[in-house]
Amino acid sequence: MTRLGRLSVSLTKHGAHKLARLLRKFDAQSILDHLEDSVPGVNIEAVQAKKNLSVSRDGRVPLFWNEARKLGAGAIDALVLIAIIFSHSHLIQVTRKAADKKGRSGTIKRDAMQNEKAFTNFAHTIDELGFSTEHAPDYVRYDFTKLFEIAGLNILVKELLRIKLVTAGWDQANSLIDELTRLELHEVFSLSVVELGAWLETGRLASARAKPRDVEDVQFFFSARDNVPSGEFKFHAGHRPRKTGAISKAPLAAHGIALLLHNDIQTKLYKRLCKQFGPECVGTEVPTGDGTSIDVVVKTATFCYFYEIKTDASVKGCIRQAVPQLLEYAYWRCDASRAQRLFVASPAAITSEAEKYLEFLRKTFKLPFYYEQTEL
Helix, strand or coil, X not given: CCCHHHCCCCCCCCCHHHHHHXXXXXXXXXXXXXXXXXXXXXXXCHHHHHHHXXXXXXXXXXXXXXXHHHHCHHHHHHHXXXXXXXXXXXXXXXXXXXXXXXXXXXXXXXXXXXCHHHHHHHXXXXXXXXXXXXXXXXXXXXXXXXXXXCCCHHHHHHHHHHHHHHHCCCCCCCCHHHHHHHCCHHHHHCCCHHHHHHHHHHCXXXXXXXXCCCHHHHHHXXXXXXXXXXXCCCCCCECCCCCCCCCCCCCCCCHHHHHHHHHHHHHHHHHHHHHHHCHXXXXXXXXXXXXXXXXXXXXXXXXXXXXXXXXXXXXXXXXXXXXXXXXXXXXXXXXXXXXXXXXEXXXXXXXXXXXXXXXXXXXXXXXXXXXXXXXX
């Protein structure tokens, strides 16, 4: 289980931001040899440097730091700032609470920090790395807008956040974006859930505003990579309910409502299938072995069913989004026996056109697609 409290580094020792100066000058793999006296004015404690850089136990510096050097000084400054924030649970929580409602910016007040020295150091770090817009004795204002405009930075941030969360105990049973969302860490960046998901997967915030969609969809359709080591599909029973809330059926296109709707459907579908097949045969967020997970799986001694939940306002939209995901989940390994039925799950009642379409796919192409309505 992820416990952000496991992330800790000294907040009173000054100088972590100077790692950016070293990274501009030296290869990341040799940076630990230059923490003292190699650059005038740079003296960084080794323990502090290793934690901020996420150095492994055998002394290896993550390769993404060299990739940041290729992107330029702005990328180095941005990645160092994010690394510093995500190296201590207190900085994570302070930055979360500092976020402005308008997004991408925030205000950190002196009395929000553990002590005066911690505030002074963190405010100076934001200043030195170029994200401060106003620095007063009792607060510092910042703006992250330019951070999201650095081409390629999103890929490095994903790798950095993955390491930080693993250090905090994340078991990687769910996706990175799902875990960030669960912990509400999008607020650290002063972004909405969908904005952070879109930026991490596509490198653009605009896509999130142009047409809101579930973070899971952003991840699936824009993050595919070839030659990624694969595991095995291993069924596990059980369900961990996620945040739900008051649901309005009218604005289903709004991401916040869609996310709550998805979670609510998943829990109700899980409970219904448990009554039908038994709790030992039903699981949610089941890993495919290929870096993705299936919303709901029913597995008995004789068959296996996959369910993909969609919340589009139209049945056609739900089918359009779910079919490619279900095809990959079931057949990417070219194994027709992995799943016997593939269900598109939605709160909407199926239309006659959609019913005929799925029946056509079953009869003509032997593709086992079905529709499952879960009323709210």
